[in-house]
Amino acid sequence: MTSTDGFEIAFDGAPIPCRDGWTIGAALTAAGVRSWRTTREGQRPRGLFCGIGICFDCLVTVNGRPSLRACLVAAAPGDDVRTQHGSGR
Amino acid sequence: MSADVAVVGAGAAGLRAATVAALAGLSTVLVDSYERSGGQYYRQPVSTPHLPSRTQVEGRRLVDAAYTAGVELRNSTSVWDATVSPDGGVTLRLTSGDRLSTLECRALVVATGAHERVVPFPGWTLPGVYTAGAVQALHKAHGVAVGQRVLFAGTGPLLLVAAAGTRAVEVLEASRLAQAGARHPLATAAGLWRQGERLREGLGSAWRLRRAGTPLRTGWGIVRALGDDRVEGAVVARLDADWRPVRGSERALVCDAIATHYSLVPDTDLLRLLGAAMEHRPELGGWVPSRGPLMATSVPGVFAAGDCTGIGGAGLSLVEGELAGHGAVRHVTGREPRRLPLTALRRERRFQRLYGALFTPRPGLAVLARPDTVVCRCEEVTRGSVDAAMTAGARTVSSVKAVTRCGMGPCQGRICLPAVAQLTAAGPPPEARAPLVPVPFEAVASCG
Ligand SMILES: Cc1cc2nc3c(=O)[nH]c(=O)nc-3n(C[C@H](O)[C@H](O)[C@H](O)COP(=O)(O)OP(=O)(O)OC[C@H]3O[C@@H](n4cnc5c(N)ncnc54)[C@H](O)[C@@H]3O)c2cc1C
Ligand code: FES
Numbered sequence: 001m002t003s004t005d006g007f008e009i010a011f012d013g014a015p016i017p018c019r020d021g022w023t024i025g026a027a028l029t030a031a032g033v034r035s036w037r038t039t040r041e042g043q044r045p046r047g048l049f050c051g052i053g054i055c056f057d058c059l060v061t062v063n064g065r066p067s068l069r070a071c072l073v074a075a076a077p078g079d080d081v082r083t084q085h086g087s088g089r
Numbered sequence: 090m091s092a093d094v095a096v097v098g099a100g101a102a103g104l105r106a107a108t109v110a111a112l113a114g115l116s117t118v119l120v121d122s123y124e125r126s127g128g129q130y131y132r133q134p135v136s137t138p139h140l141p142s143r144t145q146v147e148g149r150r151l152v153d154a155a156y157t158a159g160v161e162l163r164n165s166t167s168v169w170d171a172t173v174s175p176d177g178g179v180t181l182r183l184t185s186g187d188r189l190s191t192l193e194c195r196a197l198v199v200a201t202g203a204h205e206r207v208v209p210f211p212g213w214t215l216p217g218v219y220t221a222g223a224v225q226a227l228h229k230a231h232g233v234a235v236g237q238r239v240l241f242a243g244t245g246p247l248l249l250v251a252a253a254g255t256r257a258v259e260v261l262e263a264s265r266l267a268q269a270g271a272r273h274p275l276a277t278a279a280g281l282w283r284q285g286e287r288l289r290e291g292l293g294s295a296w297r298l299r300r301a302g303t304p305l306r307t308g309w310g311i312v313r314a315l316g317d318d319r320v321e322g323a324v325v326a327r328l329d330a331d332w333r334p335v336r337g338s339e340r341a342l343v344c345d346a347i348a349t350h351y352s353l354v355p356d357t358d359l360l361r362l363l364g365a366a367m368e369h370r371p372e373l374g375g376w377v378p379s380r381g382p383l384m385a386t387s388v389p390g391v392f393a394a395g396d397c398t399g400i401g402g403a404g405l406s407l408v409e410g411e412l413a414g415h416g417a418v419r420h421v422t423g424r425e426p427r428r429l430p431l432t433a434l435r436r437e438r439r440f441q442r443l444y445g446a447l448f449t450p451r452p453g454l455a456v457l458a459r460p461d462t463v464v465c466r467c468e469e470v471t472r473g474s475v476d477a478a479m480t481a482g483a484r485t486v487s488s489v490k491a492v493t494r495c496g497m498g499p500c501q502g503r504i505c506l507p508a509v510a511q512l513t514a515a516g517p518p519p520e521a522r523a524p525l526v527p528v529p530f531e532a533v534a535s536c537g
Contacts, residue, residue: 019231021230021231022231022233023231025227026227026230026231026233029227029233029235030231030233034216034217034319035216035318035319039469040469041469042463042469044214044469045216045318045319046214046216046466047216047217048219048223048227049218049219049220049223049466049504050204050205050219050220050222050223050504051219051220051222051223051224051226051227052129052204052222052223052226053122053123054204054500054503054504055466055467055500055503055504056467056498056499056500056527057466057467071223071226
């Protein structure tokens with residue numbers, strides 16, 4: 001596969017275009033989505049921050065698994081990505 | 090599992106150290122959290138590009154050299170705990186997905202690199218505020234832009250490099266580069282001597298920014314981000330010599346993303362966990378391990394090289410990695426190294442001193458966070474709570490942490506504690522505790 005091959009993932013049910021080799025965070029960012037989590041205390045929106053797996057701000061639920069780092073997890077065709085509220089459990 | 094030499098971190102320093110040890114005939118294991126080797130600078134791309142950059146080619150060569158020398162590369166694996174054994178070796182506890190294992194070694198090289206320093210300002214938790222490294226990574230690895238009008242503000246060469254690849258609206262460098270150069274003309278000249286490549290990279294970035302018509306202002310910084318649920322603008326201001334915003338110089342601008350970072354912080358958790366003696370060196374990025382010849386730390390058999398020992402760039406990391414590799418070999422075999430890259434070491438140290446003179450964050454930045462500004466992103470602890478804890482008697486980073494929970498979240502304080510350290514009076518370095526990275530709970534329980 002070359003990097004121009006495309007597929008789709010779903011974010012809260014809406015289709016998001018994605019490319020081979022992209023992380024979930026890259027796909028959401030490319031689609032203009034900036035946040036996919038709310039904080040436990042203040043319910044504030046958060047998304048990517050450090051981009052390299054250090055800050056844990058980008059936590060997201062993928063295929064039912066909560067608290068994955070969107071900046072590290074590779075996107076796969078058909079992934080069901082959901083906004084995570086609080087700890088997601 | 091066991092090995093003669095274990096190396097943690099497959100960046101410039103770790104790759105070089107592991108290669109030296111393996112070439113000396115020692116069984117060598119190189120552990121790195123990421124799927125791909127190379128560290129922050131030489132990280133290998135997911136798919137091979139048609140036209141790999143010079144950095145990627147150099148990185149490929151480093152990884153190949155380690156592989157050919159017989160280094161066992163263990164990627165997607167993190168060290169979450171480490172103990173010094175009574176017989177002198179070190180035991181590392183590793184996690185890889187849900188799998189746990191241990192690795193015993195006779196000598197250990199710590200080459201864990203550095204992470205970006207971010208200084209809290211009002212609005213810095215809004216979606217659309219990124220570290221400069223995140224913006225660079227999205228662009229370099231995925232070709233994804235974070236916005237159409239990106240404001241870059243902070244200090245350090247990465248700011249320029251990242252800005253040159255994106256749609257930057259303005260670049261604000263807190264340091265007055267020109268003045269530093271004029272004040273230390275000799276240091277500048279000496280530091281840049283034989284730094285042709287670095288100079289070319291820096292000039293290339295500056296040239297691309299100018300061609301794109303992006304204003305580059307030195308002695309300027311961000312004061313706050315504007316927006317409700319995402320970034321819509323920013324207030325910026327001229328900075329005084331301490332990097333405090335100059336009253337009356339503020340101005341608002343429209344932007345849809347902000348990239349910020351104030352140089353780097355050495356990643357010393359593993360070294361502190363092992364009990365290595367540390368010293369506070371602001372010009373190197375904060376707390377760094379004290380080291381003897383061949384990069385030996387105060388813990389017998391434990392060596393440290395690269396950015397985790399003080400910010401110095403990829404060139405210095407390579408040289409230090411080579412020295413630490415020889416140190417580990419000598420520790421295990423008693424053999425003295427023959428040729429050491431001492432000329433290169435002196436050259437790279439000059440660059441490191443210049444870097445420190447230009448890009449060390451100044452105390453005025455501490456005024457940016459207001460009482461209601463979140464300082465700890467994970468636990469949502471505000472500047473006000475940190476100040477209250479200090480008024481109530483908390484004097485060190487560790488005591489602020491205990492009282493407020495600041496730094497107790499999943500990032501382990503990597504993002505917020507450097508900023509808290511700027512607020513508290515000098516104290517001992519914060520204590521490092523296992524797990525250094527989150528591990529499955531059942532796993533920790535079963536390991537005792
Ligand atoms: C975000 C970022 C971007 C940068 N961009 C540039 C640039 O464009 N140009 C430039 O010249 N310099 C850049 N630098 C600086 C440059 O990376 C360093 O000077 C040099 O690469 C440091 O090499 P190193 O081997 O010391 O560490 P690194 O290259 O940082 O490698 C350290 C490695 O250790 C691993 N590690 C850390 N802790 C653990 C653990 N507990 N378990 C397992 N593995 C662990 C990490 O995964 C990482 O791969 C950048 C730094 C950062 C942080
Ligand atoms: S953006 Fe920091 S961990 Fe993903």
